[in-house]
Amino acid sequence: MVKLFIQQILIMFKNLYYKTKYFFLINLILILSSCSEPDYRLVGGESGKLNDFLGKWLVINYWADWCPPCIKEMPELESFYNDNKEQALVLTYNFDRLEGEELENQIIRFGVNVPSILSDPGVLFGWEAPPSLPATYIINPEGRLIHTLIGPQTQESLEVLINP
Template structure:
């Protein structure tokens, strides 16, 4: 039992010390840019005032649920909202996937998107495989990952 507790505490401590890891609204989910991961990662930039973003959110929710064993979907609030303002927008849009608390563009060494919605497709090896502009659907996200997986 002591070994199990020690192992768990060590794991949590190491995870908390990972300077490359970005927190999300879900304390159990973090994003480590440019590092391998067992899943594909889809990062979607959104804003409450963006009509196509609002239309796209249900598709992202459905995609995240249907493919949870292969993909993790993360959001980024384009306006950089934090705290209660961020939570209010997440609730208003019914976002059901974790939202990054910091914009990952610097950590990913890319330019910050200038159009919304923008969606990054990141392969399990941590490489950005595609940047999609405009609203996505469950089908377009699956196709983007399939294309990126088979260049």
């Protein structure tokens, strides 16, 4: 499609000066558009675009260290994550917006063994902050939010939602 667009521009401008000028500008635009900032970052340095999540179920869990049900829920999220990697991705987000070493220490302390996102999912996806914790958001493979769950979840309760 890009090649066709470039060909059409070159046909419109038969003068070599214009061809060279517009060919350069089009290539510059393509290069700059591929250098855009990532939409999200994970603990550990990985980053990407929201489109990376399409094609799989996405389970996003808000937690905090002062929330006992959140900590109790972590082994269930880990089991769900490990048993459903082919069809679902699980991301946790620290409600207190911790970053760096402080967040990494809490992840180790509370045994958060699933990927942790640094970017607030509410900002990324355009939803309100959860009213209470733990909160789990289920997004279908097409990228639509289909469930907002308040309270601790189990591996089984999550599997029922992604395997109707």
